Amino acid sequence: AQKVTQAQTEISVVEKEDVTLDCVYETRDTTYYLFWYKQPPSGELVFLIRRNSFDEQNEISGRYSWNFQKSTSSFNFTITASQVVDSAVYFCALSRYGRYGGATNKLIFGTGTLLAVQP
Amino acid sequence: DAGVIQSPRHEVTEMGQEVTLRCKPISGHDYLFWYRQTMMRGLELLIYFNNNVPIDDSGMPEDRFSAKMPNASFSTLKIQPSEPRDSAVYFCASRPSGGPDTQYFGPGTRLTVL
Numbered sequence: 381a382q383k384v385t386q387a388q389t390e391i392s393v394v395e396k397e398d399v400t401l402d403c404v405y406e407t408r409d410t411t412y413y414l415f416w417y418k419q420p421p422s423g424e425l426v427f428l429i430r431r432n433s434f435d436e437q438n439e440i441s442g443r444y445s446w447n448f449q450k451s452t453s454s455f456n457f458t459i460t461a462s463q464v465v466d467s468a469v470y471f472c473a474l475s476r477y478g479r480y481g482g483a484t485n486k487l488i489f490g491t492g493t494l495l496a497v498q499p
Numbered sequence: 500d501a502g503v504i505q506s507p508r509h510e511v512t513e514m515g516q517e518v519t520l521r522c523k524p525i526s527g528h529d530y531l532f533w534y535r536q537t538m539m540r541g542l543e544l545l546i547y548f549n550n551n552v553p554i555d556d557s558g559m560p561e562d563r564f565s566a567k568m569p570n571a572s573f574s575t576l577k578i579q580p581s582e583p584r585d586s587a588v589y590f591c592a593s594r595p596s597g598g599p600d601t602q603y604f605g606p607g608t609r610l611t612v613l
Contacts, residue, residue, distance in 0.1 A: 415601070425590060425604035471542065485530060485555070485594075487602060489542040 382407045384474050386490035394498050401457045401493045403472030414455045415473040462497045469494050503605030511611045517579040520608045522591030529596040533576050536588040581612045
């Protein structure tokens with residue numbers, strides 16, 4: 381069975397602090413995709429990153445970085461020098477690798493982590 | 500480029516009324532998804548279409564829910580009759596076939612059934 385666990389329900393930090401959001405997944409598949417989405421207070425879901433299981437290279441995009449470790453089934457997300465605009469719920473999601481390549485259409489979402497960045 | 504468009508953004512209705520939620524996917528995207536988000540169940544996939552054809556509706560909670568996609572640029576999710584437990588945020592998402600397969604979400608419709 382596939383499962384995504386985001387154990388941190390809520391995190392509160394002060395602006396400029398670094399913060400890491402944890403994501404642990406379970407799957408029996410050898411190939412799969414992992415995603416992070418952001419849901420700001422306005423409610424929409426914003427895609428942040430997609431990573432496939434055969435690419436364990438970490439990724440950095442501005443203040444955002446992602447650490448993928450297959451050995452521990454984790455795909456953690458770090459925000460460096462957090463800002464108030466980073467306040468949102470962050471979701472980690474898992475998808476199987478489709479028969480013809482690419483992610484299948486069933487995304488398994490974690491329960492989300494509410495990040496509150498205080499000024 | 501326009502993203503996924505949903506309407507209305509907010510809907511308040513009374514139990515027993517029919518509710519219709521609307522979605523316009525990103526142009527050129529062949530897949531369309533309907534999700535529901537609640538505190539209790541989180542984000543769950545209700546149904547998805549490929550080239551306007553329903554592929555998997557196993558997440559549709561019951562017969563009161565129905566979804567259609569009459570053309571490539573429009574889909575509806577209908578609840579009839581609505582019940583208070585249907586109160587949730589309903590998201591529509593779309594993705595292209597081939598190439599990047601990430602799902603892109605609309606802003607959601609917050610439904611409140613009194």
